[in-house]
Amino acid sequence: MATQAVQERRAIRQRKNRYRYRDNKTAYWFLLPLVVLLGIFVIWPAIYAGFLSFQDWSFYKDPEFVGLRNYQSVLKDPLFLATIGRGFLFVLMTVPVMLVLAFLFGSLVVSVSRRAASFLKVSIYVPTIISAVIASIIFVLIYNYSGGLLNAFLGVFGIDPIAWIGDPKWALLAIAVPAIWLGMGLTSLIMVAAMVDIPAEYYEAAAMEGANWWQKTAYITIPQMKNVVLYLLITGFVAAIQQFELPLVMTQGGPLDSTTLPNLFIFNHFRNDVNVGYSIAAALLLFVVLGTISALVFKFVNSERLVD
Secondary structure, three states, X not given: OHHHHHHHHHHHHHHHHHHHHHHHHHHHHHHHHHHHHHHHHHHHHHHHHHHHOOEEEEOOEEEEEOOOHHHHHHHHOHHHHHHHHHHHHHHHHHHHHHHHHHXXXXXXXXXXXXXXXHHHHHHHHHHHHOOHHHHHHHHHHHHOOOOOHHHHHHHHOOOOOOOOOOOHHHHHHHHHHHHHHHHHHHHHHHHXXXXXXXXXXXXXXXXXXXXXXXXXXXXXXXXXXXHHHHHHHHHHHHHHHOOOHHHHHHOOOOOOOOXXXXXXXXXXXXXXXXOHHHHHHHHHHHHHHHHHHHHHHHHHOOOOOOOO
């Protein structure tokens, strides 16, 4: 009798293993096209780029191994180091402001009626679907020294015209404004989704204890949105430091390289420098910087699984 029970359990276990293997096999077949595309367009180009970064190579001659010379040249280039520092400055000018504005907008959306909330969400998302090139042209017209809308508005208050994109003191800030405007839409909608997902019982219990809006925000909303804020912080940092279209179209990196961000620096070298290995080495070093900062953020701002 015991032997029969053991055999039955063994047969059940074998059937389960067979079904599990069949399910795994089906999943692998579904994943295969993605893995193939990832290998062709991501993994292999990354490996080949790493190989070329150690070569003195251009489109006009065969690769010649030079070891770490390209990396040494990039790290000794004061312009590259300056663009990295400028990229961090650009992150500080855009990401915190965008997160705060998106949070305030999300708080407004969840506090109004459903019809008004729908209108607000559509309104804030409109800039997201606008091309960065078109946005650049619009803001160039706004910043125009002699006929721009911004200087005309300041002139009403007796303020002299400012060369917003022609003065190194103002140029990076002038680019930061459209960057915030373009990124606000998606950031705000993610904030709204996170706020809506917070159980209403938390706020009801806090209201019964006499908590005001600031207390609810500090002790309920922000802690419950920790994972979302971490995600937006990482993606915002990566997007900001890699900003390319705005400085390219609005200032071409000027004046005096004051708006040359890392990607534009790499692009200019790739376009003008015969040694393509230098540009690839610079791109890989930027990748290392982005990965290191992202890892540090994850280390010091740990995500948590929230339990209702």
